[in-house]
Amino acid sequence: MELTMRAVAFRRYGPADVLESLVLPRPSVRPDSILIRVAAAAVNPADWRLRDGQFRLAMRLRFPFIPGSDVAGIVESVGPAVSRFQPGDAVYAMIPTMMGGGYAEYVAVSEQYVALAPRHLSLGNTAGVPLAALTALQGLRDRARLQAGQQVLVYGASGGVGSFAVQIAKAMGASVTAATSSRNAVLVQNLGADTVIDYTQHSFSEAAQRFDLIFDAVNVLSFRHILPSLNPYGVFVTVNPFIEKLSPGWLASFRRGKRLRSVFVQPGGADLDCLSRWLDVDQIRPLIDQRYPLTDAAEAHRYSATGRVRGKLVLIVNKQLAEIVVAQSTLPIEETSVSL
Ligand SMILES: NC(=O)c1ccc[n+]([C@@H]2O[C@H](COP(=O)([O-])OP(=O)(O)OC[C@H]3O[C@@H](n4cnc5c(N)ncnc54)[C@H](OP(=O)(O)O)[C@@H]3O)[C@@H](O)[C@H]2O)c1
Structure with a gap:
């Protein structure tokens, strides 16, 4: 039967x-x-x-x-x-x-x-x-090659991908600025963000601060608009999986080394094990x-x-x-x- x-x-x-x-x-x-x-x-x-x-x-x-x-x-x-x-x-x-x-x-x-x-x-x-945290991990670690001490902006920090991106970037030793709406400011601070920007009130591009990595976790930013906010050799990573094709790597030499990268999440037990090591010690949490x-x-x-x-x-x-x-x-x- x-x-x-x-x-x-x-x-x-x-x-x-x-x-x-x-x-x-x-x-x-x-x-x-x-x-x-x-x-x-x-x-x-x-x-x-x-x-x-x-x-x-x-x-x-x-x-x-x-x-x-x-x-x-x-x-x-x-x-x-x-x-x-x-x-x-x-x-x-x-x-x-x-x-x-x-x-x-x-x-x-x-x-x-x-x-x-x-x-x-x-x-x-x-x-x-799994899916949201793997997207954040692969975007930060594999696509952007995030290093400890770098300045990171996570845009859309309160969503599934964004909330993991804030925590994983912190776990990897970055200094994290989170862009979110005011109703989620405290929540994002509790995830470990060092600075919070209310994207409904202020555009981060108006601020003097420059970032080594901007992670667009909601697919609303355009590479052209964020370029002035990136440090030389900085990386813009977006969850739009197809956009990278529009800006091949060799173009970076015309933009002081600034690069555009897409993340397209890949399933995999080895990366889940990597997340488990942080989850086990409460360094990240859903x-x-x-x-x-x-x-x-x-x-x-x-x-x-x-x-x-x-x-x-x-x-x-x-x-x-x-x-x-x-x-x-x-x-x-x-x-x-x-x-x-
Ligand atoms: N490429 C890939 O492999 C991959 C993998 C996973 C997800 N994605 C895509 O990534 C996107 C996010 O996924 P998710 O699961 O994180 O979604 P989600 O949890 O539904 O995201 C909701 C969050 O987005 C924020 N948000 C909405 N509009 C915003 C805006 N204009 N500016 C800043 N924040 C904004 C909201 O915060 P406020 O209420 O504060 O605005 C809310 O907390 C989706 O489009 C999804 O399809 C792609």
Whole structure:
């Protein structure tokens, strides 16, 4: 008899109402994949953009499509080629957005995308980490090659990506200025920002300060406009994944070495391990705005689409599992020091 599960999915593109609670076949495990019993999943803007059909020309979805790139849960079973995980492990993962599958009781994920869950955090809160934190990490570390002591501006510091970018830049030893609206100023200060600018009142480009790195976490800034605010050899990193093509590297020589870089988040267990080292010691933490039961995913999508979310929205799939907190560090002792 085929095993089934509850999931929230859509069978056609459209507004949030096209999300339905369905009973669907439970995914089967491939040799290199892990079946996760999902405790919680996070909502990302890409989820409602996929549902709206904004990417329909670029990518073909198979309906019913279960959205959800971020999950935390417990390993139910593993394929024969899986070596690092076993049933019962508490884990978290970023699933490639196009594959989705997170808004469900079970999801099968390739081993390479999975990491052991960080300690001290409930699995419900852990689900708020992967995609947004990986975007911030890869933008700062890989695209901008951030160095300790540099001056960083995070624009849109209260969102999912921005709230992690502030904390990760601080964890990497930078001095951080955060641009946010006044209602989020205290919240962003509590994340560790050294200086806060209210973007609704002041343009950072009017200030005398120059930055080594400007991270646009909401895709609203233009490279041309921010150029005067960058130090020579400074980097502008944006979450617009395609814009870098418009400004190839060789053009930097005409702009005192100032470069434009895009970040396009890549899933990966090794980078999640890197985040876990900071999460384990409370150097970074997910900021959770709202939790919803899975069946209220449409309401979460509507809120996400307002562009006003502070941190992350989490869908609780299994209430009991979502409250589990991993007490012991699951990383080998020699790997627990916080470094890159
Ligand atoms: N390239 C990639 O791989 C990648 C990965 C992840 C996300 N993204 C994209 O990155 C963007 C942000 O994602 P997210 O998950 O962080 O979104 P989010 O959590 O929904 O962002 C909401 C936050 O954005 C702030 N905001 C909205 N308009 C703003 C503006 N004009 N100036 C400054 N801040 C503004 C809001 O703060 P206030 O209320 O204070 O304005 C709010 O806190 C989305 O477009 C997403 O699709 C790209």
